[in-house]
Amino acid sequence: MLGHTAAMLRRPLRFLSALPAYGEVVKIYLGPLPVYMVTSPELAMRLLAADADNYDKGIVFDKMRPLFGNGLATSNGEFNKRQRRLVLPAFHRTRIASYAETTMTTLAAESISGWKAGQEVAVDEHMQNLVLSIAGRTLFATELGQDVLDEIQRCVPDLLDNVLVRAFSPKFVERLPIPGNRRFDAAAARLREVIPRVVLAARAVLDAGAETDHGDLVSMLLLARDEETGEGMTDEQVHDEVVTILTTGAETTAVALAWFFHEIAQQPEIEHRFHAEIDQVLAGRVATFADLPRLEYTQRLVNEILRRNPPLILMRRSRTDVTLGGITIPAGTEVAVSQHTLHRDPRWFPDPDRFDPDRWLPARAEKLPRGAFIPFGAGARLCPGHLFAQTEIAVVAATIAARWRLVPVPGAKVKPRLAATMQPNRLPMTVVPRH
Numbered sequence: 369m370l371g372h373t374a375a376m377l378r379r380p381l382r383f384l385s386a387l388p389a390y391g392e393v394v395k396i397y398l399g400p401l402p403v404y405m406v407t408s409p410e411l412a413m414r415l416l417a418a419d420a421d422n423y424d425k426g427i428v429f430d431k432m433r434p435l436f437g438n439g440l441a442t443s444n445g446e447f448n449k450r451q452r453r454l455v456l457p458a459f460h461r462t463r464i465a466s467y468a469e470t471t472m473t474t475l476a477a478e479s480i481s482g483w484k485a486g487q488e489v490a491v492d493e494h495m496q497n498l499v500l501s502i503a504g505r506t507l508f509a510t511e512l513g514q515d516v517l518d519e520i521q522r523c524v525p526d527l528l529d530n531v532l533v534r535a536f537s538p539k540f541v542e543r544l545p546i547p548g549n550r551r552f553d554a555a556a557a558r559l560r561e562v563i564p565r566v567v568l569a570a571r572a573v574l575d576a577g578a579e580t581d582h583g584d585l586v587s588m589l590l591l592a593r594d595e596e597t598g599e600g601m602t603d604e605q606v607h608d609e610v611v612t613i614l615t616t617g618a619e620t621t622a623v624a625l626a627w628f629f630h631e632i633a634q635q636p637e638i639e640h641r642f643h644a645e646i647d648q649v650l651a652g653r654v655a656t657f658a659d660l661p662r663l664e665y666t667q668r669l670v671n672e673i674l675r676r677n678p679p680l681i682l683m684r685r686s687r688t689d690v691t692l693g694g695i696t697i698p699a700g701t702e703v704a705v706s707q708h709t710l711h712r713d714p715r716w717f718p719d720p721d722r723f724d725p726d727r728w729l730p731a732r733a734e735k736l737p738r739g740a741f742i743p744f745g746a747g748a749r750l751c752p753g754h755l756f757a758q759t760e761i762a763v764v765a766a767t768i769a770a771r772w773r774l775v776p777v778p779g780a781k782v783k784p785r786l787a788a789t790m791q792p793n794r795l796p797m798t799v800v801p802r803h
C-alpha cells in the first residue's frame with residue numbers, strides 16, 4: 369500500500385541522498401505507484417532538457433490541477449509552450465529590476481520598521497508574510513488588491529502545508545475528513561473566489577481605456593499577445609496563472625530566506641563576511657538590482673542556501689517508451705529527479721552537509737557538471753521565476769541585515785519539516801540592532 373512513501377515522508381533527506389548507491393536509475397514505490405528516480409546530473413538533464421518532449425508533468429501536477437487549473441505548472445505540450453511565451457516577458461530582467469526597487473526593498477524595510485531591540489521574531493512566519501505581500505503587490509496594482517492579499521496570506525500556507533502529502537497519498541486520503549484536508553479544501557475554495565475579483569478589477573481598468581499596464585503582473589498578463597497568432601489569454605487563463613505563480617513562488621522563496629538567516633547565525637565568520645560586504649557595497653542605502661553583481665558573497669550564500677534547501681522532487685510522466693541509463697521505461701510511467709539527491713552528492717559537493725558558500729567561488733563552481741545544481745529545474749520547464757527569486761532573496765536579506773542581526777533563541781530546536789519544500793519547523797530569533 370505505502371511502498372517507500374513512509375520513508376520518503378518521514379526522513380526525506382536521508383532517503384533521497386541514499387539513492388545514488390543503488391544506481392543511476394532507481395525504481396521506488398510511492399504508494400502503489402512505481403516511480404523511476406534518476407540520480408545522476410547527466411540523466412537529470414536528459415529527463416528535464418534534452419528529451420523533455422518525451423515527458424508530461426506527471427502525477428503531482430495532475431493532483432494539483434483542480435487548484436492550478438491549466439496554468440504554467442500543470443499544462444503540457446504546445447499549450448504550455450504558448451503560455452510560456454505569453455508569461456515570460458513579465459519576468460524580464462528590466463521588470464525584475466523595477467520590482468526590486470519599487471516593491472522588494474520597500475516592503476522588506478516596512479516589515480522590520482516596528483522591530484524593537486531584543487524582540488523575539490518568528491522568522492519563518494515573518495518571511496512567509498513578507499514574500500506573500502511582495503508577490504501580491506507585484507501581481508496586483510489595484511486597490512482591491514490589499515483585501516485579496518490578506519485573504520491570500522491566510523490561504524496559501526494551508527495549501528502548501530498539505531500539497532505534497534496529498535500528492536503522494538492514495539486518492540481516498542484526499543476525501544478523509546481530517547483537519548489537513550479540510551484546511552486545504554477551504555483555502556482552495558477561498559482562492560477560487562477571491563482571485564477572479566482581482567482579475568476582473570484589472571480587466572475593468574484596462575477596458576476603461578488604459579492602454580498600457582501599470583507595471584503589475586495581472587495587467588501584463590491580460591495585455592500579453594502571442595507574437596505568432598496575436599491571441600491573448602482569457603480571464604480564466606489569467607486566473608490560473610495567478611494562482612500558479614502565487615503557490616509555486618511563495619513558499620520556496622520564503623523558506624530560502626528563513627534558512628538564510630538561520631544558517632548565517634550558526635557561523636559567526638560567515639555572518640561577519642556577509643555584513644562586511646553589505647556595509648561596504650551599500651554604505652547604508654537600500655539594495656537595488658544594480659548592486660547584485662557587487663554583492664558577490666551574498667550571491668554565494670544564496671546559492672549555498674538553494675543547494676541545501678531546494679524543492680524536494682521534480683516529477684514527469686513518459687509520453688512514449690523511453691530509455692534512460694540503459695533501462696527501458698514504458699509509456700505512462702512516472703520518472704523523477706530529486707535536487708536533494710543531486711545537491712548532496714559528495715562527488716560534486718565534497719562534505720555535502722557542510723554549509724560552505726565558498727563552493728560557489730567561480731574557480732570551484734565551474735567544475736560542476738551540468739545538472740549537478742538545479743534548484744530551479746532545467747530545460748523547457750525551468751522556473752520562470754528564478755531571477756525574481758534570486759533577486760528577492762538577496763535584496764531582502766541585505767535590506768534586513770543592513771539594520772539587524774538575527775540571533776538564535778537559546779534552546780530553540782530548529783529542524784527541517786516537510787511541506788512543499790523542507791521548511792524550518794519553527795524559527796524564533798532575537799533581533800539585535802547592528803549600528
Ligand code: HEM
Pocket residue numbers: 440441442612613616617618620621624678679682683742743744745746748749750751752753754756757758
Ligand atoms: C527560491 C525560490 C524558487 C525555487 C527554488 C523554485 C523552483 C522551481 C522549480 C524547480 C520549478 C520546475 C518544476 C518542474 O520542472 O517540474 C519551478 C517552476 C515554476 N516556478 Fe519556481 N521556484 C522559485 C521561485 C519562484 C517564483 C518567485 C515564481 C514566480 C514569481 C515561480 C514560478 C514558477 C512557475 C510558474 C513554475 C512552473 C513552470 C513550468 O512548469 O513550466 N517560482 N520553480
